[in-house]
Amino acid sequence: MYVAVKGGEAAIANSEMLLAETRRGDPALPEIGTAQIASQLSLAVDRVMTEGSLYDRELAALAIKQAQGDLLEAVFLLRAFRTTLPRFGASEPIDTARMVVRRRISATFKDVPGGQILGPSYDYTHRLLDFSLLATGGAPADAPRAPVDPGPMPHVLALLDREGLIEPERDSDAGAPVPDVTRDPTTFPTDRATRLQALARGDEGFLLALGYSVQRGYGRNHPFAGEIRLGEVEIEFTPEELGFPVTIGAATVTECEMVNQFKGSAKEPPQFTRGYGLAFGHSERKTMSMALVDRALRARELGEDVEAPAQDEEFVLYHADNVEASGFVQHLKLPHYVDFQSELVMIRGMRAAAAAGAPTAEPPLRVAVGED
Amino acid sequence: MTMSSTTGRPIADDPAVTLRRRWMAALARTERTSLEDAWSGLAAAPGYAHLRAPEIGMVMVRGRTGGTGRRFNLGEMTVTRCVVRLADGRLGFGYVAGRDRRHAELAALFDALLQDESSRPELMERVILPAEAAIRRAEDVAREKAAATRVQFFTMVRGE
Amino acid sequence: MTSLLAVPAAPGFADPVGDAQRAFRGLLDAIAHPGRIVSLDARVAAPAPLVPAAAAALLTLVDFETPLWLDAAAAAGDAPAWLRFHCGAPIVADPSPARFALVSDAAAMPRLDAFAPGEDAFPDRSATIIVQVGDLHAGDGWRLAGPGIETTCRLAVDGLPDWFADALRANRALYPCGVDLFLAAGDRIAALPRTTLVEG
Numbered sequence: 254m255y256v257a258v259k260g261g262e263a264a265i266a267n268s269e270m271l272l273a274e275t276r277r278g279d280p281a282l283p284e285i286g287t288a289q290i291a292s293q294l295s296l297a298v299d300r301v302m303t304e305g306s307l308y309d310r311e312l313a314a315l316a317i318k319q320a321q322g323d324l325l326e327a328v329f330l331l332r333a334f335r336t337t338l339p340r341f342g343a344s345e346p347i348d349t350a351r352m353v354v355r356r357r358i359s360a361t362f363k364d365v366p367g368g369q370i371l372g373p374s375y376d377y378t379h380r381l382l383d384f385s386l387l388a389t390g391g392a393p394a395d396a397p398r399a400p401v402d403p404g405p406m407p408h409v410l411a412l413l414d415r416e417g418l419i420e421p422e423r424d425s426d427a428g429a430p431v432p433d434v435t436r437d438p439t440t441f442p443t444d445r446a447t448r449l450q451a452l453a454r455g456d457e458g459f460l461l462a463l464g465y466s467v468q469r470g471y472g473r474n475h476p477f478a479g480e481i482r483l484g485e486v487e488i489e490f491t492p493e494e495l496g497f498p499v500t501i502g503a504a505t506v507t508e509c510e511m512v513n514q515f516k517g518s519a520k521e522p523p524q525f526t527r528g529y530g531l532a533f534g535h536s537e538r539k540t541m542s543m544a545l546v547d548r549a550l551r552a553r554e555l556g557e558d559v560e561a562p563a564q565d566e567e568f569v570l571y572h573a574d575n576v577e578a579s580g581f582v583q584h585l586k587l588p589h590y591v592d593f594q595s596e597l598v599m600i601r602g603m604r605a606a607a608a609a610g611a612p613t614a615e616p617p618l619r620v621a622v623g624e625d
Numbered sequence: 626m627t628m629s630s631t632t633g634r635p636i637a638d639d640p641a642v643t644l645r646r647r648w649m650a651a652l653a654r655t656e657r658t659s660l661e662d663a664w665s666g667l668a669a670a671p672g673y674a675h676l677r678a679p680e681i682g683m684v685m686v687r688g689r690t691g692g693t694g695r696r697f698n699l700g701e702m703t704v705t706r707c708v709v710r711l712a713d714g715r716l717g718f719g720y721v722a723g724r725d726r727r728h729a730e731l732a733a734l735f736d737a738l739l740q741d742e743s744s745r746p747e748l749m750e751r752v753i754l755p756a757e758a759a760i761r762r763a764e765d766v767a768r769e770k771a772a773a774t775r776v777q778f779f780t781m782v783r784g785e
Numbered sequence: 786m787t788s789l790l791a792v793p794a795a796p797g798f799a800d801p802v803g804d805a806q807r808a809f810r811g812l813l814d815a816i817a818h819p820g821r822i823v824s825l826d827a828r829v830a831a832p833a834p835l836v837p838a839a840a841a842a843l844l845t846l847v848d849f850e851t852p853l854w855l856d857a858a859a860a861a862g863d864a865p866a867w868l869r870f871h872c873g874a875p876i877v878a879d880p881s882p883a884r885f886a887l888v889s890d891a892a893a894m895p896r897l898d899a900f901a902p903g904e905d906a907f908p909d910r911s912a913t914i915i916v917q918v919g920d921l922h923a924g925d926g927w928r929l930a931g932p933g934i935e936t937t938c939r940l941a942v943d944g945l946p947d948w949f950a951d952a953l954r955a956n957r958a959l960y961p962c963g964v965d966l967f968l969a970a971g972d973r974i975a976a977l978p979r980t981t982l983v984e985g
Contacts (some may be wrong), residue, residue: 280660299914301748308686308702309723335683335701341720341873342849349692351735353764355771363778371774398769409693420692431687431696445690446697453699485767487650488702490684490720491850494870499705501684502722508692531688531699563740676796677870 267385276321277562282579290314304575305331306454308533323380325456329576333591341407343431345489349482349531350408356483356535359409367406371557372483373535409480410510410527411453413539419512419525443566448550453532455573457539463563464545472561478530479512483535499615507532509540513548516555526555648739648753649732653721655756657728663752664731673734675715677708679726705729711737795830795863797844797871808845816976819865820929820940821979827972832863834889838969839915846913847885849873854883854900854912856892857955870922888916889980891944891972894920897952900964900984910977915967918946921975928984929977931957943967 257451277284291298291314301313305328313331320326356372359365415418434446434454448541452460467474489498491538509530517523528548530540549563562568572578652660664670683701690697704761707719707729719729719738735752798804808825815823831840844882847853853874855865865876865918877883880899888894894916903911919942926941927950942949945968956963956979977983 291751303700307683308700311724312703316696338701339680339682339702339848340701340850341682341684341704341706343698344687345688346696347687348697349688350713353767355767357771369776370771371776371779372771374774380754389721393751397773398766399773399775401768401772404773412693422689422694424689424693424695426695429695433685433698435698444673446695449688449690460678485764487654488686488722489683490704492706493718493873493875494717497646499646499653499718499720501653501720502702503654504686504702504722506699507686510691527691529691533700576773678801680801 258579262343266395276319285318286570287311287314289499290317296535297322297324299326299532299536300539301327301456302534303367303532303536304456305335307331307335310526312444321434324390325575325579329579342490342493343432344501345491345559347486347488347504347506349486352482352484352486352505352506352508354406354466354482355486356479357406357480357614359480360478361480362409362412365405365412367402407602410512413479414527415512417524420516422527422529428564439570441567442553443570444553445547445554448570449529449531451570452530452546453526455543456575456578457542459573459578461538461544461574463549463569464542466561467545467549467563472552472563473557474545474549475514475516475600476545476548477512478541479527481507481509481537481540482508483537506535506542509537509544511541511544511548526551645740648751649718649720649736649758652719652732652735654760655670656759657725657731659756659759660728660731660735660752663748664734666751671710671734671738673709673737675707675730676710677706679705679707679719679729681705681724681726689767707733709733709737715740720730790842790893793833795867796950797829797867797916798841799828804841805943807844808841810846812842812967812974812976815974816933816965818933819931819935819976819978819981820927820938820978821922822923822975823974824942826974829853833860834858834917835864835867835887836969837972838886838974839889839967841972842915842967842969842974843868843885843887844871847872847874849875851884852877852882854878854880856888856890858893859887866919870984883912884910886912888914891916891918892946894946896948897964901958902959902962902964905962906951909964911962911964913965913967915969916945918942918970920971921973929981931981933978934981935973942975943970948972950983953977953981971973 261503275432291310293419294317294592295313297317298310298313302308303315305313305316305514312325312334316327316330317324354367356374357367357370359369363369364399377417409446410422414421431448432444434447435448439451468470477564483505485503487503490501491498511528511530512528513528515523516526524550528544528551529545530543530547532539532543546563549561550566550569552559552564557564559565682704684704686699686702687696688699689695692701701719702722702723705719705726705728707722707726709730711717714742715737717733717735719732719734719736721729722733735748739748739753800955804827805898806826811823811825825838825841827837827841828978829844831836831839835843841854842845849872851874853868853876855876858877859865867875869876875883880886882893883900886900886922898912900912900914901910904908910921914946924939924942926939926942928937928939941943960979965979966977968975
């Protein structure tokens with residue numbers, strides 16, 4: 254049954270005005286600018302760009318301001334905006350080996366060409382609140398500089414690959430079309446490119462929990478952080494009318510390569526396997542979680558039993574998107590007056606039947622129809 | 626000939642293409658204000674028309690599984706494009722990340738001007754080389770600050 | 786110098802957003818009311834042999850994700866460069882992977898089964914064929930029925946091959962698969978989607 258209910262226009266208009274006032278907060282305080290958000294809340298901007306699936310620092314900062322710092326609402330705003338823009342095409346694949354590296358660590362080898370570069374990291378901070386930040390004013394001292402090692406900084410896993418100790422990662426079919434979850438409905442089983450796109454857009458909290466579950470034993474996994482790197486890569490795009498790639502700008506990305514449990518067969522000697530994470534901005538926890546879940550989702554292709562939630566691609570891919578999840582959870586706020594009336598009628602009838610001594614039946618399962 | 630990995634089409638392994646890609650990269654990555662200054666500093670600003678007025682859209686940024694494997698879609702990036710035609714018929718293309726219409730237009734104008742071999746040396750000198758130097762300087766600063774956070778391991782010998 | 790692909794002399798829509806929205810509205814009206822002749826009021830100077838309605842439809846509907854097939858007459862002149870520039874569409878030599886097709890010489894057009902009819906699971910993965918015809922008139926010719934037509938309507942088309950009406954009936958039998966057609970004459974257009982029944 255569908256019942257149209259009208260009313261509430263004035264209440265909604267006034268609610269929006271109250272929201273604008275609440276968002277602004279105390280007018281005696283200076284209004285926060287999007288440039289400040291982009292610059293000083295940069296990790297929030299990075300998350301919103303990654304899950305909003307649109308690299309644009311200013312727009313992400315605007316979305317965060319408009320959403321009062323609710324990052325999932327900001328992701329939603331960015332996703333909505335991207336649907337208004339035409340897509341000119343797809344970039345050349347970014348080359349993370351040519352990154353201008355600002356951070357690069359490996360948990361598998363102490364001595365790697367290029368070294369362990371901590372970059373800007375919270376890892377070694379003491380997680381003590383810094384009360385000096387309560388007082389504003391005063392720029393921090395310039396970060397020290399040191400001579401740059403002129404040598405190469407190869408991917409750490411390339412070292413294992415050279416010895417044949419890890420499954421190779423090659424572009425075996427360069428001309429194959431690249432699946433796009435924003436264009437085509439997802440059909441199962443999925444390929445890895447589909448999953449990586451969905452995971453890149455996926456909610457960091459959800460992927461973090463799944464990655465954690467994998468480490469705790471829900472899914473065969475024994476990961477090492479082979480390499481995490483952060484820095485800037487050039488983005489190249491080939492316009493149809495030019496026919497050659499042009500650099501359109503640069504983007505900050507984080508990449509995580511996990512080394513996982515071996516696989517071997519009668520024909521192949523055992524090798525390490527891989528999990529991969531890639532995200533816009535400085536998104537380390539996200540890319541590590543993504544790499545763990547990527548590896549877990551490869552269970553089927555690697556001949557492992559699918560037993561744990563993180564290995565179940567339908568479960569993971571259907572629930573990773575926080576815009577979809579938020580919409581379906583929050584739709585429960587919408588009027589369900591008629592649905593609920595029908596349940597009231599039913600439970601009163603069942604109670605009346607029970608009081609009269611009739612056998613009770615199981616209540617029917619509620620199905621999303623009518624007002625839903 | 627090499628192959629473009631996006632289109633599978635051959636791209637010319639042509640020094641002229643290489644040079645043009647170089648200046649288009651510098652025009653896209655430099656600040657709009659520096660192009661604006663260079664444009665107003667031209668002895669005579671050429672007349673031009675839009676073959677494609679500045680237009681904001683997106684490019685889907687792709688990565689590779691494991692960094693080197695098959696391509697996958699990471700997420701989109703805003704980009705603004707513009708195509709201009711100078712009075713003499715030369716076309717200039719601007720493709721610039723972000724949503725700055727004027728930047729894309731200026732990039733297209735300088736792309737057109739740089740195709741004229743007589744004015745190219747001066748424009749390379751005044752616009753492209755300084756832009757490349759600024760980009761390289763910023764990258765060098767980032768690398769040097771990163772280098773200062775490189776771990777210098779030393780081993781403590783314990784026991785015998 | 787360095788552009789490998791010819792860049793067209795002619796501009797596309799004067800007002801890309803407004804003109805494309807107006808053309809889209811017209812195409813929507815046409816396909817929602819099969820057989821109805823709709824003027825697209827297209828202000829576009831496309832290279833020969835493209836007629837304004839076909840050019841406007843292509844500028845509106847085709848982009849880099851929709852491979853475009855052109856018949857020999859359209860593939861010969863300036864049209865490919867113009868379409869590649871303004872639509873960004875890859876132009877394919879074989880009709881089967883095309884999501885859009887332009888037929889400028891209807892008399893020599895391939896049979897409809899040369900184009901993708903979609904799949905049962907994804908009937909949307911089919912081709913939309915824009916056929917340039919001599920003329921369109923309402924009130925006589927084929928009797929059309931089906932979704933979007935209250936009872937029946939009449940449409941007469943000049944310049945189509947003899948087999949066309951039979952091919953439309955065969956196409957309808959493929960439903961939910963099948964191709965969709967637009968017939969363009971000058972700046973007017975009419976649609977024959979796969980759901981339309983053609984009598985006589």
